[in-house]
Amino acid sequence: MKPIVVLGSGLAAYTLVRELRKLDAQRPVTLLTRDSGDYYSKPMLSNGLAQQKTAAGLVLTPAAEIAAQLGLKLHAHCEVNAINLAAHTINTTVGTIEYEKLVLAIGADPIRIPLEGEASDRVLSVNGLDDYARFREALTEARSVAIMGGGLIGCEFANDLAAAGYRVDVIDPGPYPLASLMPEAAGRQLLEPLAALGVNWHFGTSIKSMNSAPDGYQLALNDGAALQTNLVLSAVGLKPRIGLAQQAGLLTGRGIAVDSLLRSSDPDIFALGDCAEINGRVMPYVLPLMQSARALAHTLAGKETPVDFPVMPVAVKTPAHPIAIVPVARDAVGEWHTLDTGDGVKMGFFDGANVLQGFVLTGRFAGERNALAKQVGHLLKA
Amino acid sequence: MKVWQCVVCGFIYNEAEGLPAEGIKPGTAWADIPENWVCPDCGVAKSDFEMVEV
Numbered sequence: 550m551k552p553i554v555v556l557g558s559g560l561a562a563y564t565l566v567r568e569l570r571k572l573d574a575q576r577p578v579t580l581l582t583r584d585s586g587d588y589y590s591k592p593m594l595s596n597g598l599a600q601q602k603t604a605a606g607l608v609l610t611p612a613a614e615i616a617a618q619l620g621l622k623l624h625a626h627c628e629v630n631a632i633n634l635a636a637h638t639i640n641t642t643v644g645t646i647e648y649e650k651l652v653l654a655i656g657a658d659p660i661r662i663p664l665e666g667e668a669s670d671r672v673l674s675v676n677g678l679d680d681y682a683r684f685r686e687a688l689t690e691a692r693s694v695a696i697m698g699g700g701l702i703g704c705e706f707a708n709d710l711a712a713a714g715y716r717v718d719v720i721d722p723g724p725y726p727l728a729s730l731m732p733e734a735a736g737r738q739l740l741e742p743l744a745a746l747g748v749n750w751h752f753g754t755s756i757k758s759m760n761s762a763p764d765g766y767q768l769a770l771n772d773g774a775a776l777q778t779n780l781v782l783s784a785v786g787l788k789p790r791i792g793l794a795q796q797a798g799l800l801t802g803r804g805i806a807v808d809s810l811l812r813s814s815d816p817d818i819f820a821l822g823d824c825a826e827i828n829g830r831v832m833p834y835v836l837p838l839m840q841s842a843r844a845l846a847h848t849l850a851g852k853e854t855p856v857d858f859p860v861m862p863v864a865v866k867t868p869a870h871p872i873a874i875v876p877v878a879r880d881a882v883g884e885w886h887t888l889d890t891g892d893g894v895k896m897g898f899f900d901g902a903n904v905l906q907g908f909v910l911t912g913r914f915a916g917e918r919n920a921l922a923k924q925v926g927h928l929l930k931a
Numbered sequence: 932m933k934v935w936q937c938v939v940c941g942f943i944y945n946e947a948e949g950l951p952a953e954g955i956k957p958g959t960a961w962a963d964i965p966e967n968w969v970c971p972d973c974g975v976a977k978s979d980f981e982m983v984e985v
Contacts, residue, residue, distance in 0.1 A: 560939065564939065590937075590938060590941045592940050593941040609938045609983070836972075839974050839975065861974075862971075864971075916950070916951070916953075918952075918971070919952075919953055919971055920952070920953075
């Protein structure tokens with residue numbers, strides 16, 4: 550019997566196999582990854598420092614152990630060169646492998662913003678365990694870090710690094726933290742608590758050039774400012790890995806295009822997690838990935854199950870001022886209203902009929918996220 | 932009092948602190964959390980939880 554072949558070893562890949570094993574213990578599953586195959590929690594990469602986690606310490610289950618637990622054949626440190634749709638095979642660095650169903654859970658690459666300057670190739674990004682190990686190594690000699698991007702990951706790193714005693718500069722062309730996710734009154738709540746930890750904010754500008762200096766790097770910003778730092782970390786976002794799918798002739802948009810069954814334009818190939826674009830939406834968060842893994846496990850076990858997304862709050866892990874969001878679409882019609890303030894804000898996004906469509910909770914309100922999530926889609930007095 | 936961590940998303944449950952916002956009082960042991968409780972961050976069911984002591 551040809552196996553189900555899963556490409557990737559992140560949260561999406563392993564959660565899918567774990568869910569599948571609850572339904573079908575026998576089905577042969579082969580998993581290929583370019584990484585070590587060790588199971589770790591990616592969301593912890595941006596707050597591992599405060600918990601004093603080394604890269605090895607973030608590994609929850611070593612590769613050999615999880616392969617045995619889940620009954621899968623694991624090929625670590627290997628690359629997939631091509632998918633042959635007609636033959637139902639993949640061409641890899643460990644040979645040609647046949648599949649019955651193929652699942653792409655290959656994640657996303659960090660977006661790189663080109664900089665001027667002779668040291669511009671030394672910008673770090675942390676998108677996996679190996680990156681994290683390199684970053685931790687670099688930190689041992691450093692006392693300051695400049696972060697490109699004041700979004701979710703940038704703010705989490707800023708909090709984690711500042712709490713550990715590093716001087717942090719956050720540089721973002723937007724007007725305030727988390728600007729793509731929430732209104733200004735909510736995003737600004739993060740300014741003071743992180744500044745108190747040692748974060749210097751630089752909004753409305755970006756890094757122009759990066760050159761070596763005696764103790765690290767000299768950065769020139771586009772607004773004319775200059776700053777010195779020991780390290781530069783980029784956290785400006787991710788782009789789904791679509792090259793392999795594109796090359797095979799699968800339909801792609803921003804991500805690998807899939808329908809509610811997580812099925813690509815080839816009926817035997819599926820995609821989930823950060824590489825997927827589900828009905829036109831890329832949803833690179835934990836909750837959508839868990840929902841996708843559960844639904845796809847049922848489909849692969851023989852019962853076609855469309856993925857259903859409930860209201861899914863996103864947590865921003867900034868312990869200095871925690872935040873929970875149910876984001877609204879960029880083109881959503883409605884207005885933000887402040888529902889409560891004091892040591893944080895509670896804001897709701899209401900459509901024309903006064904139905905709650907999304908919210909932001911910061912500071913002391915962050916803990917109300919599950920209670921308020923139940924109100925989304927309902928009439929609520931603004 | 933123990934501290935537990937969700938292996939999927941890293942969410943921390945501290946028995947001493949409980950989760951007052953979810954109606955779980957400080958001092959609630961992991962064993963006393965309802966079976967229908969889910970991880971507030973990633974939605975994994977308690978029965979599926981592989982919590983580790985940290």
